[in-house]
Amino acid sequence: MSGSYNEHSKFSPSAAHRILACTPSLLLEQQFPNETSTYAEEGTAAHELAEHKLKKALKMCSKKPVSKYDSDEMDEMTDIYVEYCLGVIEKAKENCNDLQILIEQKLDFNDYVKGGFGRGDLVVVGTGELKVIDFKYGKNVIVSAEKNPQMMLYVLSALSLFDMLYDIEKVTMTIVQPRVDNFSTYEMNVHDLLKWAEEELKPKAELALKGEGEFCAGEHCRFCRAKNQCRARTVKNLELLKYEFADPSLLSNDEIAEIMRVANELSKWASDIYTYATALAINEGKNFDGYKIVEARARRKYTDEDAVAQTAKAAGYNDIYKTSLVSITEMEKLMGKKKFNEILGALVDKPKGNLTLVPDSDKRRAITLVNAEFQVEE
Numbered sequence: 001m002s003g004s005y006n007e008h009s010k011f012s013p014s015a016a017h018r019i020l021a022c023t024p025s026l027l028l029e030q031q032f033p034n035e036t037s038t039y040a041e042e043g044t045a046a047h048e049l050a051e052h053k054l055k056k057a058l059k060m061c062s063k064k065p066v067s068k069y070d071s072d073e074m075d076e077m078t079d080i081y082v083e084y085c086l087g088v089i090e091k092a093k094e095n096c097n098d099l100q101i102l103i104e105q106k107l108d109f110n111d112y113v114k115g116g117f118g119r120g121d122l123v124v125v126g127t128g129e130l131k132v133i134d135f136k137y138g139k140n141v142i143v144s145a146e147k148n149p150q151m152m153l154y155v156l157s158a159l160s161l162f163d164m165l166y167d168i169e170k171v172t173m174t175i176v177q178p179r180v181d182n183f184s185t186y187e188m189n190v191h192d193l194l195k196w197a198e199e200e201l202k203p204k205a206e207l208a209l210k211g212e213g214e215f216c217a218g219e220h221c222r223f224c225r226a227k228n229q230c231r232a233r234t235v236k237n238l239e240l241l242k243y244e245f246a247d248p249s250l251l252s253n254d255e256i257a258e259i260m261r262v263a264n265e266l267s268k269w270a271s272d273i274y275t276y277a278t279a280l281a282i283n284e285g286k287n288f289d290g291y292k293i294v295e296a297r298a299r300r301k302y303t304d305e306d307a308v309a310q311t312a313k314a315a316g317y318n319d320i321y322k323t324s325l326v327s328i329t330e331m332e333k334l335m336g337k338k339k340f341n342e343i344l345g346a347l348v349d350k351p352k353g354n355l356t357l358v359p360d361s362d363k364r365r366a367i368t369l370v371n372a373e374f375q376v377e378e
């Protein structure tokens with residue numbers, strides 16, 4: 001394996017789209033921890049497996065990785081990726097008998113972005129052309145290869161290594177995202193790519209590395225570590241609320257469509273802020289005026305269904321099956337709350353609910369952090 005999956009440059013290719021759209025975000029987000037997620041870990045495991053399978057298929061030395069995320073789906077998706085890559089390699093061999101094939105290669109684009117590097121999943125270089133393929137295991141965001149800065153950075157790096165030898169004119173970038181059946185390919189000529197690198201990438205990267213430039217909020221904020229506290233994002237979202245309507249009485253369909261678009265952005269932002277504030281209140285005991293922590297409602301469960309059925313029948317309740325034993329709520333209705341507690345109370349488990357942040361007006365009693373323990377307020 002060439003380098004570690006956890007090795008990252010400050011200007012990460014996977015964040016290039018956001019950094020180029022909002023250059024000061026690069027330094028602003030450094031003050032927030034780079035927390036990993038199960039999705040990210042699963043993605044790394046899928047990449048390691050894909051790398052191993054591709055190397056094996058090309059008769060290269062590789063040891064099968066083992067991960068807690070191994071699954072039939074991962075096996076199938078990595079097979080699809082490998083099959084696609086082998087097809088590309090076979091086709092490239094038709095035009096060149098001296099192909100260069102790089103798998104999970106560290107790609108350095110320091111010529112354009114100081115200290116910048118990334119890892120290309122597959123780079124195939126032959127006479128006159130260069131192909132870069134990137135495997136995406138995620139399925140929540142469909143990624144397009146069209147003018148994708150991450151791919152363009154990989155290509156720039158590979159070009160600087162091979163252009164002299166292969167006289168490359170055309171580059172092809174492909175995203176293989178098998179879980180959503182997305183195979184996105186974009187072709188560029190080298191001249192246009194270099195123009196972009198000189199005129200857009202270089203100057204913006206310089207600004208970004210100095211923390212300069214204009215803040216610019218947009219769809220790209222969702223992956224920024226500063227997104228919950230970013231003032232520019234807040235200002236932009238509050239501006240969305242100032243929508244002015246031409247007709248004072250009724251909304252047109254166009255206006256309704258516009259409101260839905262705005263509402264979508266606002267609800268994502270509100271949810272980010274709420275999650276962030278809840279985590280601060282629960283994990284660090286931070287106070288937010290007008291809000292308190294309570295225990296969320298938890299679902300009750302029968303501890304032993306057979307015992308419940310026997311006990312309920314012994315108490316004279318026979319109508320307690322539909323396709324299976326009736327739910328706790330239905331049973332409670334059938335018996336009445338008091339009797340239900342007397343007869344089945346010992347056979348019902350009520351797990352503790354998760355803590356959650358709610359407005360002070362909520363009826364539930366507040367829970368406060370006392371000596372690192374949560375206690376219900378008297």
Ligand code: SF4
Pocket residue numbers: 018022024025028215216217218220221224225226227228230231232233
């Ligand atoms: S949240 Fe958005 S606007 Fe704010 S720094 Fe990050 S990318 Fe820029």
